[in-house]
Amino acid sequence: MIFGTLFVSFVFYSAYIYTAGTEVAHGPEISDEARRGQQVYQEYNCMACHQFYGLGGYMGPDLTNVISNRGAAYAGAFIAAGTATMPNLGLSPEETSDVVAFLGFVDTTGTYPPKNYDVTWYGTVRQEDDPQ
Numbered sequence: 001m002i003f004g005t006l007f008v009s010f011v012f013y014s015a016y017i018y019t020a021g022t023e024v025a026h027g028p029e030i031s032d033e034a035r036r037g038q039q040v041y042q043e044y045n046c047m048a049c050h051q052f053y054g055l056g057g058y059m060g061p062d063l064t065n066v067i068s069n070r071g072a073a074y075a076g077a078f079i080a081a082g083t084a085t086m087p088n089l090g091l092s093p094e095e096t097s098d099v100v101a102f103l104g105f106v107d108t109t110g111t112y113p114p115k116n117y118d119v120t121w122y123g124t125v126r127q128e129d130d131p132q
Contacts (some may be wrong), residue, residue: 033097041099051064076097
């Protein structure tokens with residue numbers, strides 16, 4: 001009797017946990033300009049040096065929230081002119097604007113690194129809203 005009760009409880013708990021995290025979150029729509037910027041980002045293999053959400057190369061900084069942290073003008077100046085450690089890729093003003101739009105789109109998808117975590121009583125972890 002005890003085994004049966006535990007087994008049934010386990011099945012219901014497992015079903016609850018399995019389905020609790022499966023809600024589909026619809027993010028922002030990507031604009032045509034940002035889509036072109038994504039193509040430029042991929043064409044020039046920017047992910048070899050830069051990261052999104054901590055994934056990618058380690059020579060350059062993580063670009064997940066560069067627009068909200070530094071601004072679009074700051075990012076555009078780096079992309080257009082390069083630096084001592086980042087090559088000048090010779091992008092046109094339109095391509096530079098497109099890449100900045102793509103970085104702005106990525107910025108709207110979340111924050112990295114996550115600041116606060118909320119551990120629920122049933123063992124899942126979610127990021128709390130940043131109090132800042």
